[in-house]
Amino acid sequence: MIQISQLSIQRGTTRLLDHADLTLHAGWKVGIIGSNGVGKSSLFQLLLRELQPDTGELKLPESAIISHMAQEVSATSKIALEFLLDGDKELRRIQAELKQAEADHNAERTGELHAELEHIDGYRAEARAHQLLNGLGFKVGDAEKSVSSFSGGWRIRLNLARALMCRSDILLLDEPTNHLDLDATLWLEQWLKSYPGTLLLISHDRDFLDNVVGHIVHMSAQQLTLYKGNYTAFERAKAERLSQQQAAFEKQQERIQQIESFVRRFRAKASKAKQAQSRLKELERMEQLSPAHIDSPFTFSFANSDKTSTPLLSLQHTELGYAGTKILSKFSLTLTPGERIGLLGPNGAGKSTLIKTLTGDLSPLCGERTSGEHLRIGYFAQHQLEALDPKASPFLHLQRLSPKATDQSIRDFLGSFDFVGDKALAPVDKFSGGEKARVALALIAWQRPNLLLMDEPTNHLDLEVCHALTLALQSFEGSLILVSHDRHLLRNTVDTFLLVADGEVKPFDGDLDDYQLWLSQYRRQEALAQPNQSKSNGERSLSANEKKELKRQQAEKRAALRPLRQSIEKLEKAVAELANQLTLIETQLADPDLYTAERKDHLKQLLQQQAELKQRVEECETEWMEQLEALEIKEAELTASELS
Numbered sequence: 125m126i127q128i129s130q131l132s133i134q135r136g137t138t139r140l141l142d143h144a145d146l147t148l149h150a151g152w153k154v155g156i157i158g159s160n161g162v163g164k165s166s167l168f169q170l171l172l173r174e175l176q177p178d179t180g181e182l183k184l185p186e187s188a189i190i191s192h193m194a195q196e197v198s199a200t201s202k203i204a205l206e207f208l209l210d211g212d213k214e215l216r217r218i219q220a221e222l223k224q225a226e227a228d229h230n231a232e233r234t235g236e237l238h239a240e241l242e243h244i245d246g247y248r249a250e251a252r253a254h255q256l257l258n259g260l261g262f263k264v265g266d267a268e269k270s271v272s273s274f275s276g277g278w279r280i281r282l283n284l285a286r287a288l289m290c291r292s293d294i295l296l297l298d299e300p301t302n303h304l305d306l307d308a309t310l311w312l313e314q315w316l317k318s319y320p321g322t323l324l325l326i327s328h329d330r331d332f333l334d335n336v337v338g339h340i341v342h343m344s345a346q347q348l349t350l351y352k353g354n355y356t357a358f359e360r361a362k363a364e365r366l367s368q369q370q371a372a373f374e375k376q377q378e379r380i381q382q383i384e385s386f387v388r389r390f391r392a393k394a395s396k397a398k399q400a401q402s403r404l405k406e407l408e409r410m411e412q413l414s415p416a417h418i419d420s421p422f423t424f425s426f427a428n429s430d431k432t433s434t435p436l437l438s439l440q441h442t443e444l445g446y447a448g449t450k451i452l453s454k455f456s457l458t459l460t461p462g463e464r465i466g467l468l469g470p471n472g473a474g475k476s477t478l479i480k481t482l483t484g485d486l487s488p489l490c491g492e493r494t495s496g497e498h499l500r501i502g503y504f505a506q507h508q509l510e511a512l513d514p515k516a517s518p519f520l521h522l523q524r525l526s527p528k529a530t531d532q533s534i535r536d537f538l539g540s541f542d543f544v545g546d547k548a549l550a551p552v553d554k555f556s557g558g559e560k561a562r563v564a565l566a567l568i569a570w571q572r573p574n575l576l577l578m579d580e581p582t583n584h585l586d587l588e589v590c591h592a593l594t595l596a597l598q599s600f601e602g603s604l605i606l607v608s609h610d611r612h613l614l615r616n617t618v619d620t621f622l623l624v625a626d627g628e629v630k631p632f633d634g635d636l637d638d639y640q641l642w643l644s645q646y647r648r649q650e651a652l653a654q655p656n657q658s659k660s661n662g663e664r665s666l667s668a669n670e671k672k673e674l675k676r677q678q679a680e681k682r683a684a685l686r687p688l689r690q691s692i693e694k695l696e697k698a699v700a701e702l703a704n705q706l707t708l709i710e711t712q713l714a715d716p717d718l719y720t721a722e723r724k725d726h727l728k729q730l731l732q733q734q735a736e737l738k739q740r741v742e743e744c745e746t747e748w749m750e751q752l753e754a755l756e757i758k759e760a761e762l763t764a765s766e767l768s
Contacts, residue, residue: 125172126294126322128348131180133166140166142346143180148339150185150293153316153323155333155355156244158343160558160586164326167343168192168296171324184294191292193300194283198250203409204282205267208253209741211286215246246290256285258552259311260304261471277303277506288315298326301609302583304473309609310640314754328587330355331611333363421542422592424565426502428601429574432461433496436603442473442491444481450489451477455629459575464604466614468632468639469624470646475607478624479579482605502573504581508564514553518543518563521552522570532620541566557584565593574602591705611636637749688755695748699741706737 128146132139140163148154156164169175171193184190190745193210200207210216218240225233235354240478241247257267266274268696271282280303287295295317301309309332316323316336327333333340334356340351340358351358445451451474467475480486481493483503513521518541522534538548541562552563561584566720568576576597583589590610597617608614623632623639625646662693709730712718718727 125185126181127183128180129181129183131182132172132178133163133170133175134178135163135166139346141343141348144346144348146341146348146350148322148324148341148350150322151320152339153319153337154325154339154341155337155358156324156326156341156343157333157355157358157587160556162343164343165298167348168298168324171294171296188293189290190294190296191290192296193287193298194284195280197501200271203268203270204257204262205250205253207271207282208256208289209249211289212244212249212291214244214291215241215249218244218246231298253285253289257290259287259308259315261308261474281308284312284702292321293320293524294324296324299328299584300325301327301329301332304609305475305580305607306609306611306614306639307471307643310643328582328585328590329610329612330587330590331615341517362686363604422540422589424540424569424592425568425596426576426600426602427572429572429720431498431502432574433498434601435460436496436499438492438494439481439488440492440494442481442488442493444477444486445489446477446486448489449628452570452624452629453627453669455491457629459603459605461574461603462601463616464619465606466618466621467605467607467624468621468642473624474629475624476505476579478629479503479577479605479607482577488564499575500571500573502567502568502571504564504577505579506583509557509560509584512552512560512563515551517549517551518566519548520565521567524568525567537570538566558586558589561585562589569596576600576602576604576606578604579607580609581606582608582613685758688726688751688758692748692751692755695744695751699744699748702737702741702744706734706741709734709737 126146126148128144130143130145131141132143133141138161158164166175170177171184171188175562202210219520222234222237222241225237226238245252254267262278264280271279274282284297284300286632287297300312309329313332313335316325316711323337325333325337335354337354338352338696340353340355342351342358342362343598351361353361438456438457440456442455443450443453444455455478469475471588477486481488483501484495487493517523518533518538519531522537523529526534535544535548538544543562543566552560555563561581565581578597581593585593590613594613594616597613604617606614606618621632621634623630623642634642683725712730713727713734717723718730
C-alpha cells in the first residue's frame, strides 16, 4: 500500500501539494493526470525519495522494489543488452556472487546460487531483454550496439526497456509513449496489462490510459483526488462533479446575496440588529465554494489558406528512400482538398520517409512529385522543436514570420495557445517540451496551411492540449496526413488509413482494432521468418540443463494458454446458441397475426426478449474478440521467445 497523509510539497515559490491525502492499494494500476506544472513528476520524485515533503507523511511497503523510467541516459560505451540487464539488480548480484563462487571452487555455494538464478528466471534474462527490445521497436542486432550509438529518442526507449527489465513491486512510468510509435505503444499496453505489481502511469494518451489503468489520480488545486475506473470514467465523474459543484456554488452565491441584502437593509435598525449580526456570523462560517472551471485555456485552431489547388500534391510512380537505398516502391498518391489520411505500419517501414517526401525534404529516387500552385504545407515533426530559436520568444518567432502584423494581433493569437503576459515574451530555451511543442503548433497555425503533415504531434503535450489539438484538427478544412501513436487522435481526425509495410503503401480497409489484429499476425510471421535470430543477436549457447529448464517453462506457458482457448470456444458456442434463439424470436415476430390487439402483451414480451438477446450477442462477441486478440498476442510473444 502507498499512503500519503496530510502531505505538502513546495518547489521554489510554487505550492504543489497542500495537506493532500491519498491511499493506493497493492496491485492497482493508476493513471496520474493533471495540467503541465501541477507536480506529477515531483510526486514521482517523492516516491523515489529524491524529494522530501515539507509537511505530512509518505508510507511505502517495506523493502518494496521501485522501478522507474529515467528521462535521460548519459552516453555510455556499454552495449544495449548489458545496459538492460543492469536494470535487474538481483540478477546482477547473483551473477557476481556466482562468478566469485566458481572462482573459489565453492560447489555448495555455486549450487545455491544456481537455484536462486532459476528462481528469478535468470536463465532467460537475455531472452527477456531481447523480447523487450523487439517489442519496443529495436531491430535485430541493436542489442549489441553501444548505448552511445543511439539517438536521444531511442535512448529513452532503452530507459523504458531497462525499467521493465527490473522485477519490481512498484513501477513508475512518466510519459512512456512519448518516443514510441503506434506499434510499440500497443505492445507496451499489453505488457503493462500483465504487470503484476503496482503501476503509476503519467500519460497524455487517452486510449492508453483507458486500456491500462483501473484508477485515476487527478492532481489539481494542490490536492490528489482518486477516481475509480479508467480515464473515460474519470471524465464522466469529473463532469458530474463539476456540475454539482457549479449548482452548489450558484446556490451559495444566492444565499450570500440574500444575507448581504438583509444586512444592508436592517443593520441600522435596533429591532433587527441581532438578526443582522447572526446573518454576518453565518457568512463568516460559510465555506467559500469555487465556481466550476471547465474551460480549457487552449482555444487554438488551424485556419485554412484562402487559396487552394486541385490536386494539392501528387506523387506518381515513385520510389522513396535515402541516398540510393530504396524503402518504398511503386507508390502513387494524389491529394485533393479535404482528404484526411492516417498512416499505419510497423516501426521502420517508411512512414516518416513518406512524410518527408511529401514535404519536399526528400526527393523521390525516381518518379515525380508535383505541387499544386497554391500548396501551403504545415509540417510538424520532433525536429521542429529543435529548429526553434532558443533565445527568441513565441512573440518574436511570429513577428519574424509577419513583420507587419500588429503586436496585439500576435498577442491575441498566442493567447489561444496559453502564451499570455510575460510568457509570450520569454525565450523558448526556458520552456518545457510541451511548451515548445505549442510554439511549433502556433507557428504552423499562423501560416494558414492547406495541407497539414503531422508526425507524432502529441509528444510532450498534456491531456488538455491533446484535446484542443483534436478539436483543432477536426475543424481544419484543409487536407491532413497524420502519423501518431495516439489512437484517440487518429480515430477522431482521419477518415481513411494507408498501410506502410513490406516496401509498399496500400489502402487499409479497417479500423484501429483491425490494425492491432493485423499487427499481431505480422509480428508472428516476422518471428517465424527469423529462426536464427538468437545466433545473429550474439547470444551464448544454453547448456543442456538450461535448455531443459527453458523447455519446461515454455511448456508451462503454453499450458497457461489452455484456459483462454477454452473460454474462446465457450464464447463461440454461446454466440451460436444466442443466434439460434434470436432466429426463433424473429421468426415469431414475422407472423402478421402477432400484431393484433389481442396479442399485444405477447408482442411486447417477444420484443423485450429480442432486445435482450441482441445485447447478449453483442456482449459475447465483444468479449470473444478481446480474448481472441489476447490469445493471438500471447501466442506471438511465446513464439518469439522460443525463437530467441
